[in-house]
Amino acid sequence: MQKSSKEEFTNASTLQQSSQPTLPTLQEVLNMTAPAPYTLDSFVEFLSRNDHLQPLEFMLEARRYKTSYCGVFQQAGELQTPSQRQLQHLAILWERLVSIYILPGSQCDVKLADDALNRLQRYVDMPSVPPIEISDFTLKQVHDKMAGLIFLLFLNERTSLN
Secondary structure (H helix, E strand, O other), X not given: OOOOHHHHHHHHHHXXXXXXXXXXXXXXXXXXXXXXXXXXXHHHHHHHHOOOHHHHHHXXXXXXXXXXXXXXXXXXXXXXXXXXXXXXXXXXXXXXXXXXXXOOOOOOOOOOOHHHHHHHHOOOOOOOOOOHHHHHHHHHHHHHHHHHHHHHHHHHHHHHHO
């Protein structure tokens, strides 16, 4: 039995779709689980070449802060408060994030949306570190911004190299 031209077209387009590589997510690239040519090194090189490295640097610093924050409060447990030394360490990490990446006009300003910036500025001069949800909110804002056009341009460039 002969195939109709419609069936042949459908089979050809299915073959073409299945032969195209699956593109990684931003998270896979950041976690270093994406296949070549979508490696973290190639993404960093792309960002550097296109003057977009600050958001990635912020995301990595924010992850370090979150890891430290969670470690301090999980280690202390529900019945104990963290030591003064642990809280000072967190405060230093928080201050670094704010002064380098968040405050308008800072060295590597990641240019947050006004709502995110307003939310963060409430915690800038506080004597204690903010709840982790505040840094998570900011991290998500920057992640979503980076996952948009910047990451799509990276994927397009890397795909065209194949």
